[in-house]
Amino acid sequence: MFRFILRRVLWAIPTLFVVTFLVYCAIRFGTDPVQSYKRTNIHASAKDLARYRKLNGLYEGFGGYIRGYFEWLHHFITGPWPRTIKGRQRVWPRLKDSLANSVRLGLVASIVGIILGNMLGIFAASAALIRLGWARLPTGVTWGQLYAASLCGGIGFTMSLFIGTLAFPTVEHAPLVRLGVMIASVAAAVLGYMALRWSSPHRPS
Structure with missing residues (x-):
């Protein structure tokens, strides 16, 4: 069991790098912050544009994407997080709101x-x-009893808590993860019991 978990954790590390790099590339493909900067700063010189690209890691070419990704990753891990490219707003307040919505979802x-x-x-x-x-x-x-028994399949904590912890690993989210799993398990038990009572023939006492 320990080896199985260790293998999954080791596979998760390169998977995380690949997924985040693909997301980074998709965002870069879909937007061109330099053009937006030029529209809002019509007198910007080539030196200003170069400084803007370096400040935001907007290097050109595939090698530039890799360099920009690792610069972004370094800032993300070590901090302080830079401001947004568009509007120069602080990242953490916006990210905090997004995380709160993600936890609710x-x-x-x-x-x-x-x-x-x-x-x-x-x-x-x-x-x-x-x-x-x-x-x-x-x-x-x-068939009704089979359906009721399948409802009872939602009763359980171990794997649900494991997946929830992987999705929301921070300490402040742990109570919400446990609460969601508990509510779902209790609801599955109640619904399964009611469905079994409804689908089972009444026997004389």
Whole structure:
């Protein structure tokens, strides 16, 4: 188990570099801050443009993209973070608002993913196997009970907390991650119980 986790962590490091570099390139392809700077500073000289490019890491060519990416990464890790290219606004206040929204969306996504994702995955896979003739419903079990049991698949903490911790690793987000997983698990348990009660035949006492 330790080797499995270690391999995943080691693979995550180059994956993080590749993904962030691709995002950096996509942003550079989609915008041209130098042209915006020239429009707002019509008397800017070639020296001003060169200084602006160096200040923001806007080097040309593929090698320039690599150099700009690692300069950005260095500033991101070590700080202080530079101001935005457009408007020269401070990065942290804007990023803090974005992170807060991301946490709220992540909380909702955790709840929906654990309940609907597990339910749909379990029920769809089971139904497909039964329809193909590779499996069959146990004697006395109905489709409604299978659906109710798939709802109970959302009950659980270990893997959900692990994924949530990877997505939001900071200490201040940990309570929200646990809260989202707890709400989703309790909701899955309640909905699963209600569905099982509704789908199961009433037996005489």
